[in-house]
Amino acid sequence: MNQATMSAANDNLIVAIDLGSSKTVVLVAEITGNGLRYRGHGVSESRGSRKGVIVDLERAVASIQKAVEQAENSAGAPVERAIVGIGGAHVRGVNSQGGISLGLKAREISRDEIRQAVEKARAIPLPADREVLHLLPQEFVLDEQSGIHDPLGMMATRLEVRVHILTAASSAVQNVVTAVNRAGVEVQDTVYEPLACADSVLRNDEREVGVCLADIGAGSTEMIVFHEGAVAHTAVIPIGGDHFTSDLTVGLATPGVEAEKIKRTYGNAVVTLIPEGNEVEVPSVGDRPSRMVQQRFVGEILEPRARELFEMMRVNLRQAGMLDLCAGGCVLSGGGTRLAGILDVAESTLRRPVRVSWPTPMAKMPRTLAEPEFATVLGMAMYWHRARIARGMQEDRWSSKFKAWFARKGA
Ligand SMILES: Nc1ncnc2c1ncn2[C@@H]1O[C@H](COP(=O)(O)OP(=O)(O)OP(=O)(O)O)[C@@H](O)[C@H]1O
Numbered sequence: 001m002n003q004a005t006m007s008a009a010n011d012n013l014i015v016a017i018d019l020g021s022s023k024t025v026v027l028v029a030e031i032t033g034n035g036l037r038y039r040g041h042g043v044s045e046s047r048g049s050r051k052g053v054i055v056d057l058e059r060a061v062a063s064i065q066k067a068v069e070q071a072e073n074s075a076g077a078p079v080e081r082a083i084v085g086i087g088g089a090h091v092r093g094v095n096s097q098g099g100i101s102l103g104l105k106a107r108e109i110s111r112d113e114i115r116q117a118v119e120k121a122r123a124i125p126l127p128a129d130r131e132v133l134h135l136l137p138q139e140f141v142l143d144e145q146s147g148i149h150d151p152l153g154m155m156a157t158r159l160e161v162r163v164h165i166l167t168a169a170s171s172a173v174q175n176v177v178t179a180v181n182r183a184g185v186e187v188q189d190t191v192y193e194p195l196a197c198a199d200s201v202l203r204n205d206e207r208e209v210g211v212c213l214a215d216i217g218a219g220s221t222e223m224i225v226f227h228e229g230a231v232a233h234t235a236v237i238p239i240g241g242d243h244f245t246s247d248l249t250v251g252l253a254t255p256g257v258e259a260e261k262i263k264r265t266y267g268n269a270v271v272t273l274i275p276e277g278n279e280v281e282v283p284s285v286g287d288r289p290s291r292m293v294q295q296r297f298v299g300e301i302l303e304p305r306a307r308e309l310f311e312m313m314r315v316n317l318r319q320a321g322m323l324d325l326c327a328g329g330c331v332l333s334g335g336g337t338r339l340a341g342i343l344d345v346a347e348s349t350l351r352r353p354v355r356v357s358w359p360t361p362m363a364k365m366p367r368t369l370a371e372p373e374f375a376t377v378l379g380m381a382m383y384w385h386r387a388r389i390a391r392g393m394q395e396d397r398w399s400s401k402f403k404a405w406f407a408r409k410g411a
């Protein structure tokens with residue numbers, strides 16, 4: 001293939017990179033006439049990044065390189081540029097509102113005035129080290145009429161817009177971009193991971209009626225609430241699957257890797273779901289011999305942590321006034337979801353219907369990717385694909401800079 005044909009072929013590829021706390025995933029998808037088709041992927045153990053923040057650049061670069069190489073081999077195409085996920089406790093979401101007066105007599109709203117109103121809503125005080133990651137319009141209000149999605153060409157004397165603004169620590173974003181660049185990949189765009197994850201796991205009717213998506217990763221749990229099709233709230237709970245593992249490490253006095261194995265094989269977030277009398281062999285630290293421990297004891301360590309996680313989620317949702325908006329319940333994704341019994345604890349603590357997300361499969365995708373921990377990277381490719389289509393349609397409408405739009409599926 002000559003340079004030009006190769007480049008043209010690569011224009012049809014979407015590459016997504018999810019730099020998780022436990023694993024780095026690179027997914028290559030191809031744009032076809034019928035949507036996206038899987039081309040290849042690579043997974044490596046994450047080193048040098050913790051909860052969305054790079055703590056060791058060199059090790060992070062090596063992890064990315066490893067996953068990129070695997071993805072290139074499996075896709076049979078070079079990975080030159082990618083969209084990269086941003087997440088972690090440094091990301092914050094706030095709701096804001098702003099607007100402009102159009103004069104005493106109602107008149108038609110122009111594209112420029114929509115932009116001005118959005119700029120007004122966006123003008124929140126922002127410390128120098130933070131940047132806007134996404135500006136997500138929720139609705140426009142024309143005079144007294146709310147719930148308008150696109151006010152272009154409509155008549156009013158005043159135009160207001162409500163937005164959800166996601167900001168991130170600039171240095172954290174920059175370090176992620178630098179790590180990806182050093183791994184030889186150009187960053188096309190960044191996307192807030194839960195927003196992208198929603199694309200692979202939420203249904204349109206859930207977004208309309210109100211739903212909370214919670215991604216239980218290794219280091220933290222990220223929540224995003226949709227209501228009437230738009231993002232209403234975002235939050236991070238500083239508990240992830242690794243906290244369950246460290247509880248076992250301490251409670252069972254066993255090395256971390258063993259605690260992780262025990263969690264996956266014998267763990268259950270509901271003590272009473274574990275048969276009485278079952279025993280588990282627990283390796284000791286140092287040169288002491290391993291011990292036999294009641295399997296229920298493992299559950300006794302895990303259950304309070306699970307309750308704490310969902311209790312914190314419930315308090316967060318209630319304080320933000322979101323609990324009553326989540327009529328569609330809660331959807332769980334991320335590797336932490338695989339802990340047995342987690343669904344039961346989630347339902348009893350949140351007192352809402354809860355389901356585990358199985359990501360929408362992509363054509364030709366291997367079954368190993370159809371798991372809750374790959375929902376984010378799959379969603380990133382879907383999100384970007386949808387964003388491209390929306391941008392194409394939007395070029396002659398309002399600013400293509402509004403990532404905005406893409407929060408609204410099928411808009
Ligand atoms: N079978 C299982 N049972 C219980 N927990 C599991 C299982 N498989 C994976 N996990 C847990 O899932 C977590 C990893 O989830 P995931 O891959 O979604 O995280 P990540 O994306 O790397 O991290 P983050 O999103 O926090 O940056 C780990 O804490 C791991 O222990």
Ligand SMILES: [Mg+2]
Pocket residue numbers: 020021215217218334376
């Ligand atoms: Mg993750």
